[in-house]
Amino acid sequence: MKQGKRSVTITDIARELSISPSTVSRALNNHPAIKEETKRKVITLANKLNYQPNLLALNLLNKKTNNIGVVVPEITSHFFAAIISGIQDILNASGYNIIMCQSNESYREEIKIIENLSSVRVDGFLIAPSSKTRKLDHFVKLKNSGVPIVIFDRDCQGLDVDKVLLDDYDGAFQAVDYLVKSGCKKVAHLGGSLSLSTSIHRRQGYIDALKSNNLSVRDDHIFHTKGFKHSDGIRAAKSLLKLKDPPDAIFAVNDRIAIAAMYVAKMYGFKIPEDISIIGFDDEPHSSYFTPSLSTVRQPAYSIGLLSARILLQNLSNPHDSPGFRREIFRPELIIRDSSRLRPDT
Amino acid sequence: MKQGKRSVTITDIARELSISPSTVSRALNNHPAIKEETKRKVITLANKLNYQPNLLALNLLNKKTNNIGVVVPEITSHFFAAIISGIQDILNASGYNIIMCQSNESYREEIKIIENLSSVRVDGFLIAPSSKTRKLDHFVKLKNSGVPIVIFDRDCQGLDVDKVLLDDYDGAFQAVDYLVKSGCKKVAHLGGSLSLSTSIHRRQGYIDALKSNNLSVRDDHIFHTKGFKHSDGIRAAKSLLKLKDPPDAIFAVNDRIAIAAMYVAKMYGFKIPEDISIIGFDDEPHSSYFTPSLSTVRQPAYSIGLLSARILLQNLSNPHDSPGFRREIFRPELIIRDSSRLRPDT
DNA sequence: AAATGAAATGCAAAGGTTTGCAAAAGCAAA
DNA sequence: TTTGCTTTTGCAAACCTTTGCATTTCATTT
Incomplete structure (x- = not known):
């Protein structure tokens, strides 16, 4: 039952049909210069062989991974979990995946995470900095490398990037x-x-x-x-x-x-x-x-996640020609329940 | 301040030193056949140019991504968040990253997630199935493709993979x-x-x-x-x-x-x-x-995460020659506080 | 000086896909 | 049958790295 390791490639399809891989590629991408009949043949065979494009090859070619690095201080906090949930709903819908990391409120760990995520070449960052983070060199370096960054929940004074915060x-x-x-x-x-x-x-x-x-x-x-x-x-x-x-x-x-x-x-x-x-x-x-x-x-929280992700998405499509940086501030809502006295005038 | 997009490659280093990329590669990997002096030169220049190996190229070459897909019903549950935390601590330490997905307890979403993660070619899966999941075809397909899977928390009767559960x-x-x-x-x-x-x-x-x-x-x-x-x-x-x-x-x-x-x-x-x-x-x-x-x-919860990740790690190094599948059962602990009466004999 | 062997390096393929440009094929008009 | 045009396809490079094998370089021995 266990299948062979090697998966089918466009070259396999090409060989079988006695055409070139380029033609197969174009046929699968519905390129207008390909004859309808050829397209049909290619697509049929591709389905039959259960062809799956090799995204690793595409990543290399396009210099992008479709992965977004999300770093939060701790995931077991309901607040951050809810934010991540919002981020996820937006990013997954746009074909991005989330690489999750938690800094455990540690500056050292945060630096390691940033280095790691940038070496695996995520396409963008969504970051809630740790409470120990005072020096911002690691963020600045990241920004200078040209990757889009959105900071959320916790402000980083002196770091000019898009931010989604709460008042x-x-x-x-x-x-x-x-x-x-x-x-x-x-x-x-x-x-x-x-x-x-x-x-x-x-x-x-x-x-x-x-x-x-x-x-x-x-x-x-x-x-x-x-x-x-x-x-x-x-x-x-x-x-x-x-x-x-x-x-x-x-x-x-x-x-x-x-x-x-x-x-x-x-x-x-x-x-x-x-x-x-x-x-x-x-x-x-x-x-x-x-x-x-x-x-x-x-x-x-969920909305903070949504907006942060949307802003990042914009930065990903617009290779940052925008003049300034966005700074979005949510307004919180006071919920009065029974642990506080009633106001006389209420 | 913003640097050019193109990052330095071993070819850049090779050109500068008038040697071949192969030599640079070997020098950086400390290959014994390379003269000490050459190694020194290469490493020095690599540091100077801030060379970062292109992991996308390596992924393509090695057919692996160092990413693990983690799918849970919902991340806002403290229980699952704690498990993820354990998973993270193990996997990150071994150089793997986590691609997080939540199924929202939906069978449809779960299928989509599995398809997506397998198309981005994660190296392994850690899955807590949704509560709506009855048909297991998507998991079986996954298993047959040869990717290691560990199911945790929720059992899937009839699916033979490693499992980490609670009694x-x-x-x-x-x-x-x-x-x-x-x-x-x-x-x-x-x-x-x-x-x-x-x-x-x-x-x-x-x-x-x-x-x-x-x-x-x-x-x-x-x-x-x-x-x-x-x-x-x-x-x-x-x-x-x-x-x-x-x-x-x-x-x-x-x-x-x-x-x-x-x-x-x-x-x-x-x-x-x-x-x-x-x-x-x-x-x-x-x-x-x-x-x-x-x-x-x-x-x-945290321990369940740790063990699940450790088992996956084993499967990743041992290309599955093991005879059967592991089934680890944690024993829960009754914690008596004030919402229940005291036993007479306590 | 030539031969031998060891040490150091280079070539080229492989991994899978896309794409600009060149080439081939097809067809109609001359 | 040639010319000219359009339609369709193929070649090869590019993305970056690793690695088996071949080749070069160098030093040593005869």
């Missing part, structure tokens, strides 16, 4: 402004790594929302975690809630941390939202099923 | 046996699609655990959902808990459904675990942070 500042501002307007006086912030554009902007949105409501910004009410996992949140939330003067609201940098905070708050006897309101960021599928259900700032 | 029966049995031993008399089951080996085995484990405890199997206490999402679970849990004679325990096919069940149970005024015990399957990261924390059957 993290606005999301944070909305959330914190809501908390204050709903009557909270002491809003704390559990933030993420400050080497990340997203964390910085969310922090700034938090600060500005307080200021715009004439509330003071208290250093002891701001914690920044290293990672984004529950365990990181647990530790930070404990420090925060053990304070003599604990907050009456928490704005967390993401849902995982928010959920960890809810967990700790309950453990410490706080009632949510009566004693303390909590708002997260992301809107993971689980989040609405917690008790209380988690208020959060929704990121349109 | 779903045992996991279900453990969970239900625990529920009964902890005093529950009316254990219900929220199962998944019955076209899935995993769902079938979990159901059977549930049934046999009841029988082995001399409890009767009640048809009205078994629901099978179409999908694996929260919304599927909500609907099924409502039907179940609205029954005149509702269960005092639920064994759910996965954590999402279990969490949905907890949500509905609370909504209907059940106390967990006093009135009703609930156990899930998977152990997602969120699960331990619910109130009450969710008891569950843990699947070693």
Whole structure:
């Protein structure tokens, strides 16, 4: 049953029909200069032999692979998984395949990945940089080699490429402004790594929302975690809630941390939202099923994936004659559920 | 700043040094027949010109791409994401890249994916079949073409390839046996699609655990959902808990459904675990942070990924002279948290 | 100086396809 | 039958690398 290794080539077809490989090639590509009868014969035989064009040969000829490198910090995060899903739906529909890599939030790994992907000659890159990435040489080198790049989710200041981002500042501002307007006086912030554009902007949105409501910004009410996992949140939330003067609201940098905070708050006897309101960021599928259900700032992850992929696709067809670079900013949506108090005027 | 498109080739180096490309090739590959001095010159120049071997040419020559096709039903499931993570760690370390595809639980899409991946000539396949897949022709064709395949998580009866699975029966049995031993008399089951080996085995484990405890199997206490999402679970849990004679325990096919069940149970005024015990399957990261924390059957997803990838790797080096096929079964671990009653003897 | 052997390098094919240009074939008009 | 034109096909190069075999170069021995 097992077939021979060698697959049929246009040369096989040509030999069988006593014509040249060029004619076969043209016939299969429906070239107008080929007689209908010849085309018919070739196509019939090709089907019969189950001819499959050798894409490796075409890759070499066309200097392109139809592969796109997608690099994310971690694939087990629902947010990135949803983005990848969007990317996939667009790229596969256009005949591209995705080579997936995760940097595990490591700068070293990211560099290795970029080097590898560029040596296997992917046609384009979709990148969410790691949280440890500060030097951008590897990206700059990539860009100078002429490959199209789209950066998403996390900004890289100083790198001029197309970018698809979220207005993290606005999301944070909305959330914190809501908390204050709903009557909270002491809003704390559990933030993420400050080497990340997203964390910085969310922090700034938090600060500005307080200021715009004439509330003071208290250093002891701001914690920044290293990672984004529950365990990181647990530790930070404990420090925060053990304070003599604990907050009456928490704005967390993401849902995982928010959920960890809810967990700790309950453990410490706080009632949510009566004693303390909590708002997260992301809107993971689980989040609405917690008790209380988690208020959060929704990121349109799937759409971010779609748009990033579409922009890359444009760059692939237009060999980059465009003047500047695109910078698309999605606006997040505040979703109020039961983990935060109701605003009096709602 | 933007460099010319054409990259340096061994021919460029050869011309510059007035030697032949063959010599350059051998020098770079440290062939013993090349004079040390020549090697030095070649390597120096190669570095200076930043020579990168053209892998597309090598692919054509070696008839291999160093790409592995990984196809999963959906990437946004934490379980599959964790498996992919394991696969990635093994394969990348061995110089392979991963082409990721998701079938969205669709048979049609799965077929398309397989055809596409085989036309781009990936060197091997790691596949978790869709829940709609009943005919296996596309897999058989693949196998006959000589590409190594490893099926993981979901069994395909009648397809002889290497498989890495989980003892779903045992996991279900453990969970239900625990529920009964902890005093529950009316254990219900929220199962998944019955076209899935995993769902079938979990159901059977549930049934046999009841029988082995001399409890009767009640048809009205078994629901099978179409999908694996929260919304599927909500609907099924409502039907179940609205029954005149509702269960005092639920064994759910996965954590999402279990969490949905907890949500509905609370909504209907059940106390967990006093009135009703609930156990899930998977152990997602969120699960331990619910109130009450969710008891569950843990699947070693990451390890499943590691082993699957390792087996594939073996097949890639050994051009399949092995006699039979491997069938590796992981044993799941019951994790008891607060959503299920304590056993008297614990 | 010639012969022998070892060491170093080059030639050419192979891998499969596309494509510009040249050549052949077909056909009609002269 | 030749001329001229159109239609159809083939040649060969290009994409880049590796490798078996042939060839060259060099040093050593007779």
